[in-house]
Amino acid sequence: MSKIINFPITNISEGEDMIKIERSEEFYISTRMISEFICNLPLSAADNDRLIALLVEQLQEAENTAFLQGFGMGCEMAKALNNALNN
DSSP states (O other): OOOEEOOOOTTSOTTSOOEEOOOOHHHHHHHHHHHHHHHTSOOOHHHHHHHHHHHHHHHHHHHHHHHHHHHHHHHHHHHHHHHHHHO
8 A cells, every 4th residue: 555645746756755644553553453354254355355455445545635635724724824914
């Protein structure tokens, strides 16, 4: 799973690391728990691979969305602070 969020910036060359994700120890603990649970499910190898791919896709989308929302909130706060200081 990628540890890079491809934040859309046009002046950065493609493939260059943009923003590195730092995951907590709790993240890795819960990931191991999910993995162990999935291993015990009566799934074919193909179904197991599909389930893992879907989980990875969902996690990456959640990380991207959370980052973009946080970044947007930071931009809005910066604008509000700038307006407050200039008025």
